Amino acid sequence: xxxxxxxxxxxxxxxxxxxxxxxxxxxxxxxxxxxxxxxxxxxxxxxxxxxxxxxxxxxxxxxxxxxxxxxxxxxxxxxxxxxxxxxxxxxxxxxxxxxxxxxxxxxxxxxxxxxxxxxxxxxxxxxxxxxxxxxxxxxxxxxxxxxxxxxxxxxxxxxxxxxxxxxxxxxxxxxxxxxxxxxxxxxxxxxxxxxxxxxxxxxxxxxxxxxxxxxxxxxxxxxxxxxxxxxxxxxxxxxxxxxxxxxxxxxxxxxxxxxxxxxxxxxxxxxxxxxxxxxxxxxxxxxxxxxxxxxxxxxxxxxxxxxxxxxxxxxxxxxxxxxxxxx
Amino acid sequence: xxxxxxxxxxxxxxxxxxxxxxxxxxxxxxxxxxxxxxxxxxxxxxxxxxxxxxxxxxxxxxxxxxxxxxxxxxxxxxxxxxxxxxxxxxxxxxxxxxxxxxxxxxxxxxxxxxxxxxxxxxxxxxxxxxxxxxxxxxxxxxxxxxxxxxxxxxxxxxxxxxxxxxxxxxxxxxxxxxxxxxxxxxxxxxxxxxxxxxxxxxxxxxxxxxxxxxxxxxxxxxxxxxxxxxxxxxxxxxxxxxxxxxxxxxxxxxxxxxxxxxxxxxxxxxxxxxxxxxxxx
Numbered sequence: 001x002x003x004x005x006x007x008x009x010x011x012x013x014x015x016x017x018x019x020x021x022x023x024x025x026x027x028x029x030x031x032x033x034x035x036x037x038x039x040x041x042x043x044x045x046x047x048x049x050x051x052x053x054x055x056x057x058x059x060x061x062x063x064x065x066x067x068x069x070x071x072x073x074x075x076x077x078x079x080x081x082x083x084x085x086x087x088x089x090x091x092x093x094x095x096x097x098x099x100x101x102x103x104x105x106x107x108x109x110x111x112x113x114x115x116x117x118x119x120x121x122x123x124x125x126x127x128x129x130x131x132x133x134x135x136x137x138x139x140x141x142x143x144x145x146x147x148x149x150x151x152x153x154x155x156x157x158x159x160x161x162x163x164x165x166x167x168x169x170x171x172x173x174x175x176x177x178x179x180x181x182x183x184x185x186x187x188x189x190x191x192x193x194x195x196x197x198x199x200x201x202x203x204x205x206x207x208x209x210x211x212x213x214x215x216x217x218x219x220x221x222x223x224x225x226x227x228x229x230x231x232x233x234x235x236x237x238x239x240x241x242x243x244x245x246x247x248x249x250x251x252x253x254x255x256x257x258x259x260x261x262x263x264x265x266x267x268x269x270x271x272x273x274x275x276x277x278x279x280x281x282x283x284x285x286x287x288x289x290x291x292x293x294x295x296x297x298x299x300x301x302x303x304x305x306x307x308x309x310x311x312x313x314x315x316x317x318x319x320x321x322x323x324x325x326x327x
Numbered sequence: 328x329x330x331x332x333x334x335x336x337x338x339x340x341x342x343x344x345x346x347x348x349x350x351x352x353x354x355x356x357x358x359x360x361x362x363x364x365x366x367x368x369x370x371x372x373x374x375x376x377x378x379x380x381x382x383x384x385x386x387x388x389x390x391x392x393x394x395x396x397x398x399x400x401x402x403x404x405x406x407x408x409x410x411x412x413x414x415x416x417x418x419x420x421x422x423x424x425x426x427x428x429x430x431x432x433x434x435x436x437x438x439x440x441x442x443x444x445x446x447x448x449x450x451x452x453x454x455x456x457x458x459x460x461x462x463x464x465x466x467x468x469x470x471x472x473x474x475x476x477x478x479x480x481x482x483x484x485x486x487x488x489x490x491x492x493x494x495x496x497x498x499x500x501x502x503x504x505x506x507x508x509x510x511x512x513x514x515x516x517x518x519x520x521x522x523x524x525x526x527x528x529x530x531x532x533x534x535x536x537x538x539x540x541x542x543x544x545x546x547x548x549x550x551x552x553x554x555x556x557x558x559x560x561x562x563x564x565x566x567x568x569x570x571x572x573x574x575x576x577x578x579x580x581x582x583x584x585x586x587x588x589x590x591x592x593x594x595x596x597x598x599x600x601x602x603x604x605x606x607x608x
Contacts, residue, residue, distance in 0.1 A: 055441075056438055056441055056442055056606075076341055080338050080339075080341065082442065084442040088433075089434070090439040092362065092434075094366055095366075099362075103362055104439070106354075106355075108339065108444065109351065109354070109444070109445075110339065135369065152439075
């Protein structure tokens, strides 16, 4: 199975926990050297999929190959060719960064000397060389993540799995991790990452798989997904929220489609086909109705709108459902 | 950028023969043992504090209460107490093992190990080496402290060695309880809760006072506490007082000091292995 230039192939993966179907006919094909973003809310099955592909979980049905080997029957060979970065930084907090990398290098059977050389290389590369003997527990969140990333790159894996790599990081840490991932991809590593941040998938991924209730419900490049819900959208931001209904009527008439009203941002938006005509019509009508607009723009839809369109509910998780995925 | 590329590092060959697999298992277990040894050098204060706590307990019981305590067959309370304290040192190992296992699971380190091409038994084997080594060193420290405080052994070399053997066998049994509990409890914060329940069980033994002097029900628990068998047996082997008179356990102490740990291992080793396998379900 699997095409020659795809390095991750999953066919009909099933995984049940009691009566819950964590994965329900999950299919995935990832092209060699690309970044695939698994996007979905908590509990959608992203983590389960990654754990099966990384040989940590056995599927109840279906099959998967990573780097050319079956994840169940040839788990050992898969493990030599993958790196895994889980939701928490899986590094020893007591040891120093170097001790961590040397330990993991030896567990990858590099031998002591090569493990030490590799550790120094990676520390240098991830800008951790000057951390010296400092225990990892004294690292910042971004540093920990970079060490975690370094540990999963000891064997220079063909495929790197990242499970929510930036969850819990501040914007700076997030940018650091993104930069590291981009550099890896430039080097030719295939990356499969899960995220619930739409902008993260948009920023990093060549291919996005939108996952909901254990299966892929949409699959394509970020642009393809965006154009699936009708291409461009027009946004009108008003100075006064009281003008929203009137502005919405104008936008709907011009665009010929129902408008969404976002009172928090005093914004009206609607899909558009003929951008220039609609823009000028709205501009003129707002002026005639004496409505004062702060901004008027045509833009590509966000992935949030894509998810809303595909599933009928927003992608951002409700605060009380955040623990389910971790199991 | 070239340092992270695939060209930089060759993937080591997977072991083909059984001998290679065994070699990998021991090499990996040794790497993990080195990890444990690194801990001692990185946290010397914690190691010393652990010993200091045990020595303090000995001093507390031996010197504070010792004068008022009546040892059944006569003799010094310090000599009565020390074998019990050695056994407690071994029993406290449950807590050490449990929290190490649980911290690794919580931080995802266990998952990292499982996603690596290493022998899966090496994780447990490495834990055993580390914890047994740590407890052996702890035992030596306790013996030194005991000698300073007036404890002596009176048995021959063979008997003394047998006593230490029984203590380490007990520690090995505690290791498997610790591994199992570490795998089933949800995180390091729960470790403290579990330990709060376990701690009294390490105290209700024949270590501090003869069970005959306790209320009947408590004496029964203390008598049949697996730790008590090792306490009686080591007192006997060291030639220390308080071997006990009437009870069946006391009379068959050496046998039970062997049977109890073996039973515990026979129960908790397969349970732990099963639990570890279930991580992939």
